[in-house]
Amino acid sequence: QKEVEQNSGPLSVPEGAIASLNCTYSDRGSQSFFWYRQYSGKSPELIMFIYSNGDKEDGRFTAQLNKASQYVSLLIRDSQPSDSATYLCAVNPPGNQFYFGTGTSLTVIP
Amino acid sequence: DTGVSQNPRHKITKRGQNVTFRCDPISEHNRLYWYRQTLGQGPEFLTYFQNEAQLEKSRLLSDRFSAERPKGSFSTLEIQRTEQGDSAMYLCASSLGEGTLNTEAFFGQGTRLTVV
Numbered sequence: 463q464k465e466v467e468q469n470s471g472p473l474s475v476p477e478g479a480i481a482s483l484n485c486t487y488s489d490r491g492s493q494s495f496f497w498y499r500q501y502s503g504k505s506p507e508l509i510m511f512i513y514s515n516g517d518k519e520d521g522r523f524t525a526q527l528n529k530a531s532q533y534v535s536l537l538i539r540d541s542q543p544s545d546s547a548t549y550l551c552a553v554n555p556p557g558n559q560f561y562f563g564t565g566t567s568l569t570v571i572p
Numbered sequence: 573d574t575g576v577s578q579n580p581r582h583k584i585t586k587r588g589q590n591v592t593f594r595c596d597p598i599s600e601h602n603r604l605y606w607y608r609q610t611l612g613q614g615p616e617f618l619t620y621f622q623n624e625a626q627l628e629k630s631r632l633l634s635d636r637f638s639a640e641r642p643k644g645s646f647s648t649l650e651i652q653r654t655e656q657g658d659s660a661m662y663l664c665a666s667s668l669g670e671g672t673l674n675t676e677a678f679f680g681q682g683t684r685l686t687v688v
Contacts, residue, residue: 466614496676505663505679506615550614556672559605559628560665562614 465489466553468563476571481538483566485551488532494554495527497536499547500565506550510536541570574598576680578664584686585654592650593683597666604647605677606639607663615663621647622669654687661685 467486475481483497494513498506512518512525512534524537534553538545548565555561577596585591597604603622607615618637619629623644636654641647651658661684665677 468614470612493672494674494676498679505661505682508676508678511676552677554674554677557669557674559617559620560677561617562607564612564614 464563465561466551466563468549468551468566470564470566472567472569474569474571475541477541477543479541479570481541481545481568481570483536483538483549483551483568485534485536485563486532487534487551487553487561489553489555489561490529490532492553492555495525495534496552496554496560497523497525497534498550498552498562499545500550501547538568541568543570543572546570576664576666576678578662578680578683580683581681582684582686584688587656587687588653590650590652591654591685592648593662593664593685594646594648595664595666595680596646597664598678599645601666601668601678602644603667603669603674603677604641605665605667606647606649607665609661609663609682610659618649618662651685654685656687659685659687 496511500506510525522539526535550565551563606618609615621641636652639649661682665679667677668675
């Protein structure tokens with residue numbers, strides 16, 4: 463079983479819609495969770511992190527964490543064409559490396 | 573620029589040659605990670621340092637790969653006797669950590685290796 467699982471997509475949403483990206487993880491001891499955005503040919507760029515159960519909002523982005531279900535999600539409101547990228551979920555178990563999912567490809571259609 | 577810096581950005585080498593990549597982390601970060609990424613995949617862990625100590629190395633990493641962080645600052649990743657399967661983007665990231673706690677990791681621009 464992979465440490466971090468994501469639906470690879472592709473996910474397509476119209477401009478202005480809400481994009482919902484999901485991630486599950488296997489290590490129940492994990493305490494830190496991250497979302498990275500990666501444009502084609504570029505390195506991952508951190509967009510959000512979350513440590514506590516519940517929601518965390520930053521501008522158009524909302525991260526949601528449910529440790530009981532071992533589930534992390536990212537919502538992008540008012541999606542823009544510039545949001546088209548691959549979104550990587552990362553999990554950091556205590557004292558350990560960062561585990562990444564394979565990423566979900568998002569396309570925002572103008 | 574105080575971000576993570578990697579050099580070179582691109583490297584083309586012939587099969588069988590050795591290559592070395594350098595990573596300069598964010599200055600106050602004590603943890604440094606190397607990842608490899610191929611098309612359509614997420615970053616795959618290679619190795620991880622806390623200060624100058626190499627704390628973890630992927631079991632998938634062949635003995636052709638070696639990494640150092642001699643003074644706890646910059647790090648180098650060397651691949652000996654390169655193979656075509658080594659062609660990938662090599663990513664370095666750094667974070668600030670103490671015990672089980674870790675801040676977010678920031679990535680450098682990556683080094684794209686092509687083995688011909």
